[in-house]
Amino acid sequence: xxxxxxxxxxxxxxxxxxxxxxxxxxxxxxxxxxxxxxxxxxxxxxxxxxxxxxxxxxxxxxxxxxxxxxxxxxxxxxxxxxxxxxxxxxxxxxxxxxxxxxxxxxxxxxxxxxxxxxxxxxx
Numbered sequence: 001x002x003x004x005x006x007x008x009x010x011x012x013x014x015x016x017x018x019x020x021x022x023x024x025x026x027x028x029x030x031x032x033x034x035x036x037x038x039x040x041x042x043x044x045x046x047x048x049x050x051x052x053x054x055x056x057x058x059x060x061x062x063x064x065x066x067x068x069x070x071x072x073x074x075x076x077x078x079x080x081x082x083x084x085x086x087x088x089x090x091x092x093x094x095x096x097x098x099x100x101x102x103x104x105x106x107x108x109x110x111x112x113x114x115x116x117x118x119x120x121x122x123x
Contacts, residue, residue: 040121
């Protein structure tokens with residue numbers, strides 16, 4: 001009987017530690033400019049993705065593609081902001097009218113990589 005109580009106490013303690021562990025946190029996209037599924041009249045000169053926590057710059061970036069053209073990649077230079085919570089991308093040339101997809105990868109300090117996509121249209 002005594003061993004059962006010690007086992008339950010150990011299990012409860014382990015559960016409490018895991019539930020409060022920072023390893024459960026992951027970088028999540030909280031906003032984008034252009035916004036997800038937006039139709040913008042003018043092509044953006046800068047694209048920004050904002051996250052809920054600080055990112056590791058070496059493992060955080062995005063690519064810009066044109067799904068209507070077989071997923072053709074559009075050259076874009078990305079950087080992580082000084083506060084570490086956003087990725088900014090500058091297309092190397094003006095974006096033409098059409099559909100675009102931002103395909104992002106973001107790694108947070110806990111070592112977890114998250115991926116996602118944001119679609120928008122120009123024109």
